[in-house]
Amino acid sequence: MAGIVLAVTGRGSTGSESAEAPSGLAATYLDNRDVLLRFLRARGAGDAAEDLLHEIWLRITRAQTGPVASPLSYLYSVANMAMIDRHRSAMQAARRDAQWSETRRDHEPSPEAGIADAQEVASVLAVIDRLGPRAATAFRRHRIDGAAQKQVADELGVSLSTVESDLRSAYRALLEWKERRDAT
Template sequence: MEGGLETVYHSCRAELLRFLLARTGSAAEAEDILQDIWLRVGQGRSGPVANGRAYLYRVAQNLVLDRLREARRRAVREQGWMEMAAGVDLRHADPADPNADALAQMTEREEVARLASAIANLPAGARRAFQLHKLEGLSHDEVAQRLGISRSGVEKHMAVAMKYLRRALSED
């Protein structure tokens, strides 16, 4: 890490933490982002920095935005799973965020549709275990009880499901 940027980081660390706390509302998340800043700055990917303090605040703001975007994508994905579990026709689903950019909405819908298709094509036992565990939120023990199989059987079904989904989704 550049000596100058490292010094700036240490001198405004508490300030950055307050900045991040105000934007995230979570002390734990603010600390995580602060750690990410330290790691990113420490990798020395940036060239010469004219204003180290402004640079660190820009990195902080970008990381907050990245986390917000990821949370939105995760929410859309989970909503798609819940709709799929409830039997909602995903081809006619409303966009999750009316303010989101049209390309992002289309991409998210395509991802949900690809995932729904891949889940539908899972072997029956793996599909049922996956739905109970991932979509309904049951533990492996609860899935085993519900399906009348051992916990080991559930783990095997989940391994098959995850392997199949990884392969099916990476082919597209």
């Protein structure tokens, strides 16, 4: 038991120190640990009861309290507050998760919007494809893949001005497509 007390209290004999038994609140905690554990389980702590006991130990060993008139009552109060803190934390986490899920749901497109977007992309690609294979490839490589115009010109074996001309044609075709779409 002395080894457990030393491990729990953090005291050990290192030559000049003597092994002292804990006193006051720590001694009351150690003497009533099982009672506090049953109290927490009865209040609904379940598997978290051991964790709560550890929190209580940390609270009482770190707190700068004076003498406590009724240490067991004080420990019950600390245990009750630990339960309340755990419950509040769980409720806040649940609210935060629900809000996050709701926000994600609000920002996800509906299936209808997803279909409409896919149809619009297909329509844009059809406009680009009607320009011919070289202009379509130049547009895709530059605007979609992010390749530099010079790199596209080298890949296609054409001059930089030809790529620029193909891109102007693609932009003009897309502008006309957009104007037709907006008019309807």
